[in-house]
Structure formats: C-alpha cells, structure tokens
Amino acid sequence: MKIKLQYILLITLFATVHLSAQKKDENIGTEVVNVVKPYTPTISDAFKVKETPTLEDEDNTKKEPIKYSIFSFPVASTFTPSKGKAANVDKTAEERLYKNYVTGGIGSYLDIFGELYVTENVGDNDYVAGTVKHLSSLTNVKGIEVDSKFLNTSLDLTYGSKRKELSWNADMGYQIQKYFWYGLPEDFGATLTAVDREDIIEDINKVQTYHDFYVGGKVKFNESIFSDMAVKYNAFWDAYGSRESRFYAKPKLAFDFLDKRVTTEITADYVGGSFYKDYNGVKDIKYGVTKLGVYPSFGMKKDDWSFNIGAGLYYAMDNENSDSELFFYPRANANLKVVGDLMQFYLGIDGDLEQNSYRDFTNENPYVSPTLIIAPTDKQYDVYAGLKGKLSNYVSYNVRGSLINEKNKAMFVAHDYSEALNQERYQYGNSFDVRYDLVRTMKLYGELKADFSKNVSLGINGTFNKYTLEDEKEAWNLPKVEFGANLDVTITPQWYAGANVFFVGDRKDYQTNTDILTLVAADNTKTVKSYFDANAHVGYKYNDRFTAFLRLNNIANQNYEKWLNYPVQSFQVMLGANYKFDF
Numbered sequence: 001m002k003i004k005l006q007y008i009l010l011i012t013l014f015a016t017v018h019l020s021a022q023k024k025d026e027n028i029g030t031e032v033v034n035v036v037k038p039y040t041p042t043i044s045d046a047f048k049v050k051e052t053p054t055l056e057d058e059d060n061t062k063k064e065p066i067k068y069s070i071f072s073f074p075v076a077s078t079f080t081p082s083k084g085k086a087a088n089v090d091k092t093a094e095e096r097l098y099k100n101y102v103t104g105g106i107g108s109y110l111d112i113f114g115e116l117y118v119t120e121n122v123g124d125n126d127y128v129a130g131t132v133k134h135l136s137s138l139t140n141v142k143g144i145e146v147d148s149k150f151l152n153t154s155l156d157l158t159y160g161s162k163r164k165e166l167s168w169n170a171d172m173g174y175q176i177q178k179y180f181w182y183g184l185p186e187d188f189g190a191t192l193t194a195v196d197r198e199d200i201i202e203d204i205n206k207v208q209t210y211h212d213f214y215v216g217g218k219v220k221f222n223e224s225i226f227s228d229m230a231v232k233y234n235a236f237w238d239a240y241g242s243r244e245s246r247f248y249a250k251p252k253l254a255f256d257f258l259d260k261r262v263t264t265e266i267t268a269d270y271v272g273g274s275f276y277k278d279y280n281g282v283k284d285i286k287y288g289v290t291k292l293g294v295y296p297s298f299g300m301k302k303d304d305w306s307f308n309i310g311a312g313l314y315y316a317m318d319n320e321n322s323d324s325e326l327f328f329y330p331r332a333n334a335n336l337k338v339v340g341d342l343m344q345f346y347l348g349i350d351g352d353l354e355q356n357s358y359r360d361f362t363n364e365n366p367y368v369s370p371t372l373i374i375a376p377t378d379k380q381y382d383v384y385a386g387l388k389g390k391l392s393n394y395v396s397y398n399v400r401g402s403l404i405n406e407k408n409k410a411m412f413v414a415h416d417y418s419e420a421l422n423q424e425r426y427q428y429g430n431s432f433d434v435r436y437d438l439v440r441t442m443k444l445y446g447e448l449k450a451d452f453s454k455n456v457s458l459g460i461n462g463t464f465n466k467y468t469l470e471d472e473k474e475a476w477n478l479p480k481v482e483f484g485a486n487l488d489v490t491i492t493p494q495w496y497a498g499a500n501v502f503f504v505g506d507r508k509d510y511q512t513n514t515d516i517l518t519l520v521a522a523d524n525t526k527t528v529k530s531y532f533d534a535n536a537h538v539g540y541k542y543n544d545r546f547t548a549f550l551r552l553n554n555i556a557n558q559n560y561e562k563w564l565n566y567p568v569q570s571f572q573v574m575l576g577a578n579y580k581f582d583f
Contacts (some may be wrong), residue, residue: 003370096544098580105551105576110138113576120583131156141569142559146182146430147205150366153177168219171232175212179366180205183565188429190347191419191515192357204425208370209239210362227254227263236273236359239380240370244273244358257298265295271357271374272319279371279415279433281424287374288319291353297331304337314353316376327353327378339389347385356410361434365412367563369431378407386445398447409439411476414511414526414564428546429511430565438470439478455490474508474525475561481505481530499536506530509564531560547578 104114112134119129136151153176160169181204189197216232229251236244248269255262272288281436297310333348354377361368386400417429422571447461463482467475507528534556539549551574559567 003131008357062479072177097292098545100582100583101578101580104575104577105549105574107137107553107572107574109552109572111569111572111574112136112138113574118583122159126159126161129158129160139569141182141567144182144567145201146184146206147180148180148182149180151176151178165223166219166221168217170215170217172215175210177210177212177362177366178207179210180207181367181426181428183367183430183563185417185429185511185513185565187513189419190513196421200419200421200428204428204430206425207239208366208426210236210359210366211238212236212359213294225253225255227252231374236357236360238362238370241276242273242358242370244271246271246355246357260298260300262296262298267291267293267295267314269355271355273358273374275370275372277371279369279427284323285371285373286320289374289376290319290357291315291319291355291376292317295331306335308333312352314351329353329379329381341390343387343389345385345387349384350379352379353377361410365432365563367430367432367566368412369415369426372434373436375408375436377409380405380407392488394452395448395450396501397449398445400443402441402445404441404442404443405438406441407438408436410434410436411439411472411478412563413476416512416514418514418516428511434562435472435476437472439475440468442466457488458486474510476509477507477528479505479507479530494541495539496541497536497538499534501532501534503532504530511564526564528561528564531558531562532556533558533560545580548575549577550575 033544053217063255071557099120100118102116103113104112106112111244114132114134116132117129119127121127127519132155134153136153137149139149140146154173155175156171156173158169158171161167171462184204189200192200212234213236214234216230218228218230220228229249231249232247234244236246236248246269248267250268251266253264253266270289270290274287275285276286287550291314293314296312297308299306299309300310312327312328312331314329315324316327317324329351331348331350333346333350335346337344337346343346356374356376358372358374361372380423382402382404384400384402386398388396388398388400411434412432413435415427415429415431415433417427419428442465444464445461448459450458452458465478465480467478467480469475481503482505483503484501486498488496488498490496509526509528511526512522514523533554534554535553536549537549537551539547541547551572553572553574554568554570557571559570561567
C-alpha cells in the first residue's frame, strides 16, 4: 500500500513539470543572429580511377522493356501572345471573268467583222456553247475591174460534259464563204474587142460559194487504257457541183509497260469527192483515199537526256484506182539539258502521210479552180536539230535547222488561159491549179521572245528555205525568206497597244496566154514580188465589260499581191468594240 502511494506521487510530479514547461514555450521570443564571416566553400581533390573496371555481370547489358502510358489532361495557361501586324502589300483588284462576249467593228473599205461567243452551264457537270463569226468586205480593191468583195461567216455549237471518270463534247457547225475570181492577168484583153472584154468581165462577176458542214466530238477518259478519242465528219461543196466528204477517227491508248509510259495513236481517215468536170471540160474527176495507221511510242529519261521513240505505220488505199501502198515512218526525238533551262539541245526525225483535200486547199487559197487533182503527200522524213533556252529570265530563244523530203508535195500554180468567149469564169487566167512534185527543203528557223515585264512583250522570228525539185522548174509560190515580229504593250490599266509586221520574199509562178503564138519558146515564169506588211492597234478599257479599239492595217500602203494578179486592199482603218457579259 505504501509502494503504490509512492508511484502515484511520482506520476503527479512529472505531470506538473511537463505542464510548467509548456507554459514557458509559449513566450519563447525572437533572436537575431549576425554572421560575421562569409562562407567560403572549397573543393577537395577528386580521386580519378585510371583503369576501366571489368563488369562480370552478364545481365547488365540487357534492357528491360518498359511499358508505360501517358495520361493527358488539359493544363490552364495564362499566356497571351501579342498580336502581329501584317505588312502592307499593294493589291490589284481581281478582274472579273465573264463567260460571254461580243466583238464588232467596221473598216474604211466597209469591212465588217463581228464575233459572238456564249456559254452556259447545264446542271453541275454539263455546258453548252456557241460561236458566230463574220468577216466581209463590201468595197472592191482599187484599180480592179472585177468584183473583189468577199464574205466569210461561220456558226459553231458545242455541248459537253466534265465528270470524274471522263469528259466529252459534241460539236456541230456550218461555214459559208463567197469569193470572186478577180485576179485577171495584167495584159488581159489584148486580143479582144472592147465589147467582148466587157461581156467577159460581166460573166466573171459571179460569185464562187463554198459550203462546209461538220459534226464531230471528243471524249477523254481519266482512268482507262483509252486515253482519248476524236471523230469528225465534214461535208464540203461549192457552187459548181463539186462535193467532198471526209471522215476520221483517232483513238489514243496509253498504258504502263516495264516502268515506261507507252502511247499508241490509231488513225482512220477517208477523203473522197468529185468535180463536175476537169479544167478543159472533157470529163468529171473523182477521187477517194483511205488512210489507216498506227503510231506507238514511249518516253524515257536518263540524267539530263529525255527521249521519245516511236514509229508510224500507215496503209493507204486509192479507192478509185484500186491501188494501195504501205508506208513506214520513223519518229523519234531527244532533248539534252546542256546548261539547265538556259541551253537545251534537241534533235529528231519525223514523217507522216498527209491527207490533202479540196476544203484544205480552198482555205489556203480560195481562188483555186474547181477542177483539181487530189492526192496525199508522202512526207518521207523531217530530220531536225536545234538549240533552245533562255538568255535571261525575260528572253528565250529557239534556233532550228531541218532537212525535209516530201513526195507529192502540193504547190499552187496559175492556170494557163485563153481569151476565147463562152468559157467558165475561172478560165481567164484568174484561177490556180495544184501541181505535185518531190520537194527537198533545207530550212533554218530562228525565234526570239522577250517578256521584259508583265506590261511589255516582244517576239521576232525568221525562216530561210532552200528548195530542190525533181520535175518542176521552180518551187511554185513557196517563199525562200519570211520574217515576222510583234510587240504588245500595256500602257496603263486602261490603255494598251500593239503592232505586228511580216515580210515575205519573192515567189515564182508560171502562166501562159495560149492565144499568143511565138516563134521562140518564151519563159513564162512570173515573179510575185516580195512584200512587207505592218499593222498596229490601240485599245481603251472603259471598264471590266467594255473595251474600244482602233486597228491600222497595211500601214505601208503597199498594194502587194498575195497571189499572182491578186492585189490586196491598201491602208485600212478599222474601229471596233468588245463587250463582255453574263446571263
């Protein structure tokens, strides 16, 4: 009992001391400690291990795969970037593009020209378009007795569709042309009385009319072995009962073979027609030629060289004479970048069986007689080589030399004539025939183009030809020298101007008056003199829809002959306007 009492007293004593200590800690106060000596750390010398330890643990090279996943969560940011200020850029107002336009004007010789183009979308993928063109002259060439007026009007219609798999269009059109055979020889009427001469002039003043109707179409496949295909049918006829039909189909295949792109062009081309009678009025003329061909080719590149290699194989049938012939033409070209785009050397060989037609001849020379012999031209080879590239960022050039061999090349020659009465109006030395011969041509061509800025562009070109013929005395109506140049300038956003000039050297023609007899054979070769023609124009854009322009043609006022005895109109002034619109 006594011992228990002692333990209770000890416990009470310790509790009293503990509570007293807590009360003293509550007022411990503050104390300032001043450091009177700065801390100066020192680095002890390191002990460097001089030997590479050897690790005997084989497992230390093993890398344990670590699998982890990233838990992404948004983090709030109070950072606000400062706003940048765009630099000022001079902007030109974007010109609105109109889908339709009409152009028209009149010249000092009552030359009337006009053109209308309209197009409109049909649904999301289809479209329809149409074009009307007209050019005519109501005034005769000065100093010409026979009417020299002309008319050329055409209408073209198109319906097309553009889809993901393919695009196609169907075309139809009609053209009418009217011309007079006004190019009488200089000494015409030497054997005629004044009355007879006047009667012949009156008879010649009857127009020759050409009609051309066509229907055709094109289709292009985006994902097919058939790349594209074009078909067309032409019906052509004139006021003298001449008729001609032409049909062609040209499918094209394209596919990859041994990492090369191979293309194959297939051609089926028929030309056939008839003339009411030959030049002497003895019998009619019929012709028909069918051309079937295939032209495979492939391209390849190696270093700075690029190649295209192919060949053309054609089979031609003369339907009227039951004759046929096979033609083979090598076709290849190569291009070498000598100094990048600054200088490129190119060379190649080409050839083709070219179909000729009455329609093509009248488009080149509308004063041919409706009594022609129509035959194809065998262009046996065209071997060429040249250099092209850039002299600077603004000036490009192209120089090319070629050697061409053409069998049955067509050339226009003036008809011999008589001044007898009651002939056809084209039999008085005022029409042209077509003659064929083997013609070898050495040609040198040069071209220079300069775009000094977006406002000024200049172009110059020249061609030199040397002809060698097998039978004919001269290369009839083929010039040896030709030059051309053009300049276009944008003066202000509203004003623009331009000019073009061209020069054609002397040409040779042949014509005989069969009514004049000579004891000694005369050389009836005629020289069609060279000519220089300069033209200029200036225009003013009133707004994005309306533009007015002035054209000056034949500024040098040369009454030159484009064909033998066919002078052209002298200096002309033409005023016109263009208006763009949308429906």
